[in-house]
Amino acid sequence: MGEPETPVPDSGAVFTFGKTKFAENMPSKFWFKNDIPMYLSCGDEHTAVVTGNNKLYMFGSNNWGQLGLGSRAAVKKPTCVKALKPEKVQLAACGRNHTLVLTAVGNVYAAGGNNEGQLGLGDTEERNTFHRISFFTSQHNIKQLSAGSNTSAALSEDGRLFMWGDNSEGQIGLNNVINVCVPHQVNFGKPISWISCGYYHSAFITMDGELYTFGEAESGKLGLPKELLINHRTPQLVAGIPEKVLQVACGGDHTAVLTEKAVYTFGLGQFGQLGLGTFIFETSEPKVIEQIKHQKITYISCGENHTALITDIGLMYTFGDGRHGKLGLGLENFANQFFPIVCSEFLRFTVQLVACGGCQTLVFASPRINVVGGSDFNQ
Amino acid sequence: ASEASEVQTTDSDEVVVAALPQKRPADSEKMRIEIVSLAFCPEAAVLADDSVQQVYVEYKFHDLPLSETETPMSLRKPRAGEEIHFHFSKVIDLDPLEQQGRRQFLFAMLQAQDPRQGHLKFTVVSDPLDEAARECEEVGYAYLELWQVLESGRDVVEQELEIVSPEDQDVVIGRLKVSLQAAAVLHSIYQEMTEDLWS
Ligand SMILES: [Mg+2]
Ligand SMILES: [Mg+2]
Numbered sequence: 001m002g003e004p005e006t007p008v009p010d011s012g013a014v015f016t017f018g019k020t021k022f023a024e025n026m027p028s029k030f031w032f033k034n035d036i037p038m039y040l041s042c043g044d045e046h047t048a049v050v051t052g053n054n055k056l057y058m059f060g061s062n063n064w065g066q067l068g069l070g071s072r073a074a075v076k077k078p079t080c081v082k083a084l085k086p087e088k089v090q091l092a093a094c095g096r097n098h099t100l101v102l103t104a105v106g107n108v109y110a111a112g113g114n115n116e117g118q119l120g121l122g123d124t125e126e127r128n129t130f131h132r133i134s135f136f137t138s139q140h141n142i143k144q145l146s147a148g149s150n151t152s153a154a155l156s157e158d159g160r161l162f163m164w165g166d167n168s169e170g171q172i173g174l175n176n177v178i179n180v181c182v183p184h185q186v187n188f189g190k191p192i193s194w195i196s197c198g199y200y201h202s203a204f205i206t207m208d209g210e211l212y213t214f215g216e217a218e219s220g221k222l223g224l225p226k227e228l229l230i231n232h233r234t235p236q237l238v239a240g241i242p243e244k245v246l247q248v249a250c251g252g253d254h255t256a257v258l259t260e261k262a263v264y265t266f267g268l269g270q271f272g273q274l275g276l277g278t279f280i281f282e283t284s285e286p287k288v289i290e291q292i293k294h295q296k297i298t299y300i301s302c303g304e305n306h307t308a309l310i311t312d313i314g315l316m317y318t319f320g321d322g323r324h325g326k327l328g329l330g331l332e333n334f335a336n337q338f339f340p341i342v343c344s345e346f347l348r349f350t351v352q353l354v355a356c357g358g359c360q361t362l363v364f365a366s367p368r369i370n371v372v373g374g375s376d377f378n379q
Numbered sequence: 380a381s382e383a384s385e386v387q388t389t390d391s392d393e394v395v396v397a398a399l400p401q402k403r404p405a406d407s408e409k410m411r412i413e414i415v416s417l418a419f420c421p422e423a424a425v426l427a428d429d430s431v432q433q434v435y436v437e438y439k440f441h442d443l444p445l446s447e448t449e450t451p452m453s454l455r456k457p458r459a460g461e462e463i464h465f466h467f468s469k470v471i472d473l474d475p476l477e478q479q480g481r482r483q484f485l486f487a488m489l490q491a492q493d494p495r496q497g498h499l500k501f502t503v504v505s506d507p508l509d510e511a512a513r514e515c516e517e518v519g520y521a522y523l524e525l526w527q528v529l530e531s532g533r534d535v536v537e538q539e540l541e542i543v544s545p546e547d548q549d550v551v552i553g554r555l556k557v558s559l560q561a562a563a564v565l566h567s568i569y570q571e572m573t574e575d576l577w578s
Contacts, residue, residue, distance in 0.1 A: 006397055013397065029397045057394070078394050271464050278433065279455040281463070323466050332411075332470040335451050 159191025
């Protein structure tokens with residue numbers, strides 16, 4: 001028998017699924033005393049949590065020093081990065097084996113694997129503590145960070161996109177180089193509003209709501225017709241999505257897109273990560289997930305081989321590779337899911353944040369109030 | 380190492396863990412079976428057979444209902460050279476006190492003289508799209524030798540089993556990838572049962 005469970009406080013808890021290193025990789029949850037999560041990010045096997053008090057907590061695999069805690073030992077419990085405490089942490093992005101952090105004064109820090117220069121520090125030596133990327137100053141006004149497999153991106157308020165790291169597939173949008181070790185502005189005619197780095201491909205949205213993809217061309221994950229794939233090293237418009245695009249998430253070999261009307265997916269779906277059913281295992285043509293058309297989706301996240309969606313009423317759907325329990329659908333019996341499945345654990349919660357990684361999913365959710373069986377039940 | 384232990388304790392008092400992980404049964408009291416993936420040989424007749432559109436995989440395990448030991452979904456029939464992925468993983472409770480029947484069932488497999496009884500049999504089944512029109516049909520069988528697991532003491536990790544035709548079991552029509560975590564429990568069962576025999 002386990003210990004009696006402490007009830008989740010009204011302020012909510014972070015739920016862990018899959019290979020997180022937390023709680024022996026069993027589904028579990030934790031929360032902070034006098035603090036709440038504001039932002040979650042997952043790498044291949046590591047996790048970052050940024051809190052309302054602007055602290056950064058890290059845990060998981062640490063082979064490359066990607067937790068930035070001054071060692072390379074795996075960490076099983078969320079651990080505050082004290083070195084960043086003097087600056088308020090605002091955002092974090094976990095790549096496959098590195099981590100980027102933005103602080104309130106506009107500094108960007110990086111730690112972890114650096115074999116392609118993804119730390120942006122001018123070399124390819126890994127770091128196990130956070131080092132400031134001197135390129136960025138408060139003038140850059142960074143509003144979003146993203147990190148892939150050895151790639152990094154930072155997006156400014158005024159729509160300038162900076163990328164660095166691995167460019168072997170053109171995934172940082174440069175034509176003639178294999179990699180770059182310092183941030184480099186992706187010159188594009190229009191201001192950009194959102195960036196997502198997948199494992200070997202990337203996608204951004206322009207402020208007028210167009211979707212562009214670039215990087216590895218295989219398996220349809222760029223959402224482009226065959227004749228355009230020759231130019232895969234340059235961002236190209238995904239014309240197959242007629243509406244205004246709000247958000248894009250790139251996984252290992254798939255891409256999910258949230259528009260004003262629907263969720264589209266494309267790329268490889270051999271494990272169900274497209275959510276398009278049991279007959280479509282690959283598509284280069286963006287397709288609407290019909291199953292959840294009646295739901296209003298507000299957020300999407302892609303891990304290497306799985307996908308999670310949050311609805312406007314705080315429900316969560318997951319689909320894709322079910323190994324390690326990362327879909328949040330059970331304790332020890334798993335299967336791939338080829339259609340979106342509502343996570344029943346969160347029917348009694350409002351899901352606020354989700355982050356999918358290589359083998360794990362992190363969810364921040366708070367108890368629903370005024371539901372039957374909740375606090376009103378005894379009245 | 381000193382750095383690591385310092386790291387582990389830093390600020391951990393600010394983090395509340397809901398509960399310690401539940402105590403899980405020891406490896407000698409459970410087994411895990413995973414149906415990973417399936418592919419057909421390019422020359423297999425089933426590839427060209429239009430009556431087979433989607434398939435699932437099942438196995439029988441003592442008292443467990445088939446609904447628990449068949450892949451929860453049927454997937455589109457793989458094309459030539461394609462692999463379809465179920466990742467259907469199930470943990471079976473083999474508690475020595477509560478699940479003697481299941482332990483006996485496994486022991487009988489380990490002891491079987493007849494090779495057809497000494498393995499776990501997986502069946503690939505064709506699931507008709509129009510359920511009213513046709514019955515589910517068996518497309519192929521794959522066999523996992525349990526004795527090998529006991530003898531080697533090693534779990535099976537993504538092993539490819541031959542899928543043979545139901546009409547002629549000498550004809551290989553594809554490959555079924557499975558995993559089996561059972562080395563510890565098979566050892567425990569064999570010891571327990573053979574002790575009983577001789578005491
Ligand atoms: Mg995976
Ligand atoms: Mg069925």
